Amino acid sequence: MSKRDIREPFIPERDKGLTPTIECIGLGIDFGGLTAVDDFNFTLGRTEIGGLIGPNGAGKTTVFNLLTKVYQPTRGQMLLLGRDTKDMTTADANCAGIARTFQNIRLFKDLTVLENVLIGLHNEIHYTLPEAIFRLPRYWHAEKVARERAIDLLSIFNMQDMADDIAGSLPYGAQRRLEIVRALATNPTLLLLDEPAAGMNPSETAELMETIRHIRDMFKISILLIEHDMNLVMGICEGIAVLNYGRLIAKGTPEEIKNDPNVIEAYLGKKEC
Amino acid sequence: MKKKMVHIPMPWRYVINAAAIAVIFLIFMVLSSAGVITNYYSKILMLIGINMILAVSLNLATGYLGQLPLGHAGFMAVGAYASGIFMRTASGLPTGLAVLLSIIIAAVVAGIFGFLIGIPALRLKGDYLAIITLGFGEIIRVVLLNIDSVLGFNFTYGAASLKNIPKTTTFTVTFLCVVVVCFFIHTMMKSRQGRAILSIRENEIAAESCGIKTTYYKTMAFVASAAFAGVAGSLYAGYLGILNPANFGFMKSIEILVMVVLGGMGSMIGSLLSATVLSALPEMLRAFSDYRMVAYSLLLILVMIFKPSGLMGTYDFSFTRLFGGLLGKKTGDSTVGKESGE
Numbered sequence: 001m002s003k004r005d006i007r008e009p010f011i012p013e014r015d016k017g018l019t020p021t022i023e024c025i026g027l028g029i030d031f032g033g034l035t036a037v038d039d040f041n042f043t044l045g046r047t048e049i050g051g052l053i054g055p056n057g058a059g060k061t062t063v064f065n066l067l068t069k070v071y072q073p074t075r076g077q078m079l080l081l082g083r084d085t086k087d088m089t090t091a092d093a094n095c096a097g098i099a100r101t102f103q104n105i106r107l108f109k110d111l112t113v114l115e116n117v118l119i120g121l122h123n124e125i126h127y128t129l130p131e132a133i134f135r136l137p138r139y140w141h142a143e144k145v146a147r148e149r150a151i152d153l154l155s156i157f158n159m160q161d162m163a164d165d166i167a168g169s170l171p172y173g174a175q176r177r178l179e180i181v182r183a184l185a186t187n188p189t190l191l192l193l194d195e196p197a198a199g200m201n202p203s204e205t206a207e208l209m210e211t212i213r214h215i216r217d218m219f220k221i222s223i224l225l226i227e228h229d230m231n232l233v234m235g236i237c238e239g240i241a242v243l244n245y246g247r248l249i250a251k252g253t254p255e256e257i258k259n260d261p262n263v264i265e266a267y268l269g270k271k272e273c
Numbered sequence: 274m275k276k277k278m279v280h281i282p283m284p285w286r287y288v289i290n291a292a293a294i295a296v297i298f299l300i301f302m303v304l305s306s307a308g309v310i311t312n313y314y315s316k317i318l319m320l321i322g323i324n325m326i327l328a329v330s331l332n333l334a335t336g337y338l339g340q341l342p343l344g345h346a347g348f349m350a351v352g353a354y355a356s357g358i359f360m361r362t363a364s365g366l367p368t369g370l371a372v373l374l375s376i377i378i379a380a381v382v383a384g385i386f387g388f389l390i391g392i393p394a395l396r397l398k399g400d401y402l403a404i405i406t407l408g409f410g411e412i413i414r415v416v417l418l419n420i421d422s423v424l425g426f427n428f429t430y431g432a433a434s435l436k437n438i439p440k441t442t443t444f445t446v447t448f449l450c451v452v453v454v455c456f457f458i459h460t461m462m463k464s465r466q467g468r469a470i471l472s473i474r475e476n477e478i479a480a481e482s483c484g485i486k487t488t489y490y491k492t493m494a495f496v497a498s499a500a501f502a503g504v505a506g507s508l509y510a511g512y513l514g515i516l517n518p519a520n521f522g523f524m525k526s527i528e529i530l531v532m533v534v535l536g537g538m539g540s541m542i543g544s545l546l547s548a549t550v551l552s553a554l555p556e557m558l559r560a561f562s563d564y565r566m567v568a569y570s571l572l573l574i575l576v577m578i579f580k581p582s583g584l585m586g587t588y589d590f591s592f593t594r595l596f597g598g599l600l601g602k603k604t605g606d607s608t609v610g611k612e613s614g615e
Binding site: 120135140 | 457461464465466467469478480481482483484485486493587
């Protein structure tokens, strides 16, 4: 029914010549007898902001868990910058360039804001354990550089003054932002945001939209987000994929998605004649 | 909520901490030469020191890594026997060198055992980890008890006890070991490796998605914890001069765990404090020997009711902060917790 073939890759014009950030080919996963995601074909351009939407229980977060290797796919293949990600662990996937935030915030909530970001910078800091224990010059140098970098990252969200606060004591919105900062600290090529605007008021959401665009332009990365707030999705996503019952039902620009009969049916049900 | 930050620069922090430790040490030295600290008290102080090392080392696995191992006495036993056997054979070496070597050997051997046990055990979590480490701890004890008669040579002397170990553990050696172990654990926890360990306690899934190889860091913390328990074991061997597997049973592991929990998981000063209290209490209450265990249990119950996070929660003491406070200022982050008043 949809005008665009959902098996065809869809990425913005400007990213056409480059290897896509991720390319999923027939990705699927079963939990016992339940097929949670099936035949997931998806491509994300190098500087694209993509959206993944769908009704509750459609399998969006499962897709994120597949991309970050929390789950290993039962079927299909996933290429990260053209590289097969088979047998990678979650930590490997992060080192290879995938960072994420969580739907239910997972901060290191008894640690300070700064420590949270420093943990994100873990693989950017280089010194060995003996160097740390005996506090050799490399330790001091690397820690100083990391702290400066962490403060720089926090200042994207204007959070540099909260550096010494305990993460769990921050207001909800700030916790969400801190999670994004922590994900950015891992120096990703792909940032996955799981409902970044959940629980935010309209003006915070508008601000978040600006920030997401700003992050994309500043770090030249691709961003894929799951979101129920259609203003946000339609406002910033260049390509949108719609999932229902674990299957892709539509793919395209915001305009195409808004008018896609399959999508309308999935969200609102069939029109009675 | 913002504190006024007056940063005491780094070399000065070391000076303050080193000076504070030296002062504490000197006080003890003066007291013992003045005859205030008798031989009896000096023994108790050494026992406190050994228990402090055990508590801070278990705190590394329990408080910082967030796991619940119940086999700590096993690692202590491995260290104690390794050091005891070494000291019996190394009578030719000068005492100082022999003691240093015995401590290092104990740490290395216990660390190796920590690695061997940690690899399978750390695949499990929570209660299951507790049970499997408890099992391994008991295995170590039973092996030490029976290995001689099974293999047919005199190695650990089983139930007859490993005797005639030179009693080389002095107050000074214990004090130095406590300071060094606390310093190592403190600097380790303030590094990227330490933060990785803390992140596993806080949220393992998030840690992994931050690119932290959780299995690696779990093993690292577990091995370090076992190695420091080995140091305590080595001191214990030189303190008693006789080792019997029965000293390293399940109850010993529980005793160490109680110290950590009472002091507050993740607080080094808490572990040091509760190790002091729980080691000194049985001695101080000797006059009321019938009620000793009652007082002990009562203390635990009261702490659990009124301060479930432990005496100190996760608070860490810092001489630098105290010093800054005395000057009427507040300093930034907490510095070295190597303040080990025995």
